[in-house]
Amino acid sequence: MQQIEFIKIVSPFKDKLFRLAKRLLVSTEEAEDATQEVLVKLWTKNETLHELKSVEAMAMTMTKNYCLDQLKSKRASNMTIVHNNYTDNQASLQQKLEDEDSLSWVEKIIDDLPEQQRLIVQMRDIEQYEFEEIAKMLEMNETAVRVALSRARKTIREIMTKTHNYGIG
Amino acid sequence: MALDNIEKLIDKYFEGETSIAEENELKVYFSSPDVAQHLKQYQPIFGYFSQAKEQQFTQEIPLLTKSRDQKRTIVIWLSIAASVVVMLGVGTFMYFESHKSEQFVACTPEDNPELALEQTQKALALVSEHLNTGIESVGYLNEYENTKNKIFKK
Numbered sequence: 116m117q118q119i120e121f122i123k124i125v126s127p128f129k130d131k132l133f134r135l136a137k138r139l140l141v142s143t144e145e146a147e148d149a150t151q152e153v154l155v156k157l158w159t160k161n162e163t164l165h166e167l168k169s170v171e172a173m174a175m176t177m178t179k180n181y182c183l184d185q186l187k188s189k190r191a192s193n194m195t196i197v198h199n200n201y202t203d204n205q206a207s208l209q210q211k212l213e214d215e216d217s218l219s220w221v222e223k224i225i226d227d228l229p230e231q232q233r234l235i236v237q238m239r240d241i242e243q244y245e246f247e248e249i250a251k252m253l254e255m256n257e258t259a260v261r262v263a264l265s266r267a268r269k270t271i272r273e274i275m276t277k278t279h280n281y282g283i284g
Numbered sequence: 285m286a287l288d289n290i291e292k293l294i295d296k297y298f299e300g301e302t303s304i305a306e307e308n309e310l311k312v313y314f315s316s317p318d319v320a321q322h323l324k325q326y327q328p329i330f331g332y333f334s335q336a337k338e339q340q341f342t343q344e345i346p347l348l349t350k351s352r353d354q355k356r357t358i359v360i361w362l363s364i365a366a367s368v369v370v371m372l373g374v375g376t377f378m379y380f381e382s383h384k385s386e387q388f389v390a391c392t393p394e395d396n397p398e399l400a401l402e403q404t405q406k407a408l409a410l411v412s413e414h415l416n417t418g419i420e421s422v423g424y425l426n427e428y429e430n431t432k433n434k435i436f437k438k
Contacts, residue, residue: 150341151345
């Protein structure tokens with residue numbers, strides 16, 4: 116397979132890989148490294164890519180596995196890197212600060228979820244994959260995905276309501 | 285959109301039973317400016333989901349790896365070739381060196397005086413050469429003599 120062809124296949128979902136990696140690894144730099152690593156792995160496999168039904172699903176699974184491995188080795192060396200950056204969006208300064216604050220709250224809450232739930236929230240609520248696809252990528256069954264997702268969403272709601280009420284009181 | 289509909293959707297959403305289309309409906313509703321007061325608390329959640337999707341992977345896709353692999357194999361073959369050349373060189377050198385010392389041929393001065401003379405000279409040269417290396421290594425003993433002369437002036 117030629118490079119151009121490969122890039123054409125990869126470009127539509129490379130951002131998704133990156134966001135998934137970032138969701139798990141938190142640090143942007145690490146997520147970039149992970150994405151590149153996965154793309155290189157895909158590229159070395161490029162002879163067999165044609166036989167795959169969905170390169171995207173395969174890449175997502177690879178990213179998930181790579182990041183979980185990274186986390187495992189990171190945990191062993193007991194190191195945490197927290198890194199946040201946000202894009203600009205036009206609004207009044209006050210509103211913007213407030214929004215940013217609550218948005219970053221949501222991000223923090225999601226990042227505090229267990230890895231499994233983080234993955235599912237990322238894939239469903241942000242990337243909007245169907246349950247069937249998520250189940251395949253995570254090698255789980257659909258019901259388990261639904262249950263984990265519902266649990267994650269409820270946790271987010273619970274913590275959000277708490278902080279919301281703190282704001283009022 | 286009707287408020288009770290949205291409320292129903294939210295309940296379904298937290299049970300994990302909404303479809304992608306319904307979730308999009310919720311996203312649209314919460315991104316609009318007029319969200320009902322009691323639902324405001326959910327706004328950041330959906331706002332964050334939309335915002336998080338904007339993040340992009342800006343790094344280049346590293347595809348040089350294949351040519352890098354090719355380069356690596358070239359380097360490996362080059363080093364193999366170089367080591368073969370070096371070994372051949374050392375081998376031939378050793379071969380000729382060992383032959384040089386074996387160049388003595390058995391002969392008697394009666395039937396081949398010239399060859400005998402040559403052989404003898406060679407043998408003597410070999411002996412003296414070895415002797416000289418022996419003497420050279422003892423050469424530093426002269427230093428003692430020099431130092432002694434310096435101290436004990438005659």
